[in-house]
Amino acid sequence: MQxxxxxxxxxxxxxxxxGTDLIGSRIDEASAFKLFDLFHEHGGTFIDTANFYAAWxxxxxxxxxxxxxxxxxxxRGTRHQMVIAxxxxxxxxxxxxxxxxxxxxxxxxxxxxxxxxxxxxxxYAHIDDPNTPLEETMAAYDRLVQAGKVRAIxxxxxxxxxxxxxxxxxxxxxxxxxxxxxxxxxxLRPRHGASFGPQLWMNDQVREFSRAHGLALVGYSxxxxxxxxxxxxxxxxxxxxxESNDRLATLxxxxxxxxxxxxxxxxxxxxxxxxxxxxxxxxxxVAQVKENIDALGVxxxxxxxxxxxxxxxxxxxxxxLR
Numbered sequence: 534m535q536x537x538x539x540x541x542x543x544x545x546x547x548x549x550x551x552g553t554d555l556i557g558s559r560i561d562e563a564s565a566f567k568l569f570d571l572f573h574e575h576g577g578t579f580i581d582t583a584n585f586y587a588a589w590x591x592x593x594x595x596x597x598x599x600x601x602x603x604x605x606x607x608x609r610g611t612r613h614q615m616v617i618a619x620x621x622x623x624x625x626x627x628x629x630x631x632x633x634x635x636x637x638x639x640x641x642x643x644x645x646x647x648x649x650x651x652x653x654x655x656x657y658a659h660i661d662d663p664n665t666p667l668e669e670t671m672a673a674y675d676r677l678v679q680a681g682k683v684r685a686i687x688x689x690x691x692x693x694x695x696x697x698x699x700x701x702x703x704x705x706x707x708x709x710x711x712x713x714x715x716x717x718x719x720x721l722r723p724r725h726g727a728s729f730g731p732q733l734w735m736n737d738q739v740r741e742f743s744r745a746h747g748l749a750l751v752g753y754s755x756x757x758x759x760x761x762x763x764x765x766x767x768x769x770x771x772x773x774x775x776e777s778n779d780r781l782a783t784l785x786x787x788x789x790x791x792x793x794x795x796x797x798x799x800x801x802x803x804x805x806x807x808x809x810x811x812x813x814x815x816x817x818x819v820a821q822v823k824e825n826i827d828a829l830g831v832x833x834x835x836x837x838x839x840x841x842x843x844x845x846x847x848x849x850x851x852x853x854l855r
Contacts, residue, residue, distance in 0.1 A: 534576030534829060537811075539616075540712035540749035542685050544654060546579040546616045548804065549826065552753060552815040553580060557597030558587035560817050562604070568822050569605045573614070575826050581618045581715075581751075581813055583659055584640050588625035595625035599647035607649050615654075618715075619644045620689055622659035623731075632662035634673035641677055657687040657715060660731050661695055668706075671699055675708035687713035687751075690733045693742050700746070711748065714739060718752030718810060720799045721780055722845070727771035735810070744808045752803060753813045756825075761795045776845035783844035787837050797828035802841050805833055 536545040551572045556565045569580075582602055588595035599619060606612040621640040624630030628640060644653060656677065662670065677683040688696045688711045700710040716735040723734055735752060743750045760766040761784070768777070788795045803810040814825035833841070 534578075534826070536578065539655065539685060541747045542712050544616060544685055546811070547577045548811065548829065549577060549800075550579040550581050550618070550751060550811055550813045551577055551822075552813040553582045553598045553602060554586045554815070555598075555817065556582075556586070557601035558590050558593045562601055564817070565601050566605050566608070567819055568816065569602075570609070571819055571822055572826070573609070573611060577826070578614060579616045579618070579811075581753075583620035583623075583657075584628070584644050585623045585625035595628070596643070596647050599644055603647050603649035612650055617648060617650070617653060618655035618657060618687070619648070619653050620657035620659035622662065630660075631665055632658055632670040632673075633665045634669050637670070637673040637677070641682055645682065652682055652684060654684045655687050655713060656683045656685070657689040657713075658691060658711075659689050661691045667695075667699055667702055671703050671706070671708050675703070675706075678709045685709070685712050687711055687715060687749075689715040690731055692733065693739050696748075697742065713749040713751055714743060715751040715753060715813075717754045718803070719755050719757055720784060720802060720841070721757075721768075721772040721777045723771045724774045724776075729771065740808055750808060750810045751813060752810045755799060755803065755812050755814070756796050761799070779845040780841075783840055787833070787841060790837065791831055791833065793828070793831045794824060796824060797831045798833070798841075800825060800828035801831040801833050802838065805838055
């Protein structure tokens with residue numbers, strides 16, 4: 534697996550990222566270690582987690598994912614080879630959420646302890662906090678960077694105008710700017726007015742902002758938890774409509790042409806997009822993760838990329854005023 538620099542930083546990450554929202558909860562530690570081992574053996578170095586994973590599940594309180602990653606890195610001696618991204622912003626037991634200086638500093642210490650490390654490579658704001666002055670948030674992040682506890686910072690689920698405002702403020706103050714944007718993304722496009730709650734969709738404005746300013750783009754929920762291929766996983770209602778039917782048909786056609794699975798085509802399409810999007814892969818079974826890793830061997834032609842991009846676009850006939 535090749536690597537690429539994270540945005541405008543000198544931090545090299547693998548071309549796939551491993552997502553861990555269910556690690557240490559629905560995916561037990563023994564299974565998690567096997568998945569991490571597989572990812573690492575194939576050159577994977579980039580792992581994504583968050584402080585509250587998976588507090589939304591009954592019987593779990595948050596921190597389970599980070600703690601499992603920390604134990605795996607200690608057991609395997611891999612910490613120096615890995616790039617660990619974590620996040621804060623959502624509330625969970627004993628954490629009120631938000632991006633105040635006190636919250637950022639306290640949650641950073643918790644994450645460092647769980648991960649059994651002295652530095653977080655990439656520390657995301659996981660959600661916007663309009664109740665905390667932006668200057669307080671960005672100053673707190675910069676103090677962590679200057680203290681050597683964080684290497685770089687990113688923005689997840691923040692509106693693009695807030696990211697632009699934060700980076701302009703950081704430039705004026707000489708502080709560390711956001712270098713990466715992580716948002717929900719997949720091949721299907723959500724219908725007009727669709728909502729994902731606090732999760733923001735990586736729209737055209739985000740992609741153009743990334744292109745103009747050199748921020749890395751990281752996509753999550755890229756395979757819709759298997760809805761593309763599993764009969765027991767209905768397609769989310771946010772994607773319902775004739776446009777999605779057209780795109781699904783094109784996806785299936787191209788998967789046959791390149792002798793790949795639809796999931797592998799989606800990963801290849803994201804990586805070959807302009808600007809490229811770094812996919813977060815996941816899976817509860819070794820075979821699922823291996824399928825995603827094998828997508829690195831799939832290459833789409835210019836024609837296939839064009840067909841994927843244009844599928845489902847409305848055909849507007851030219852009319853003339855008389």
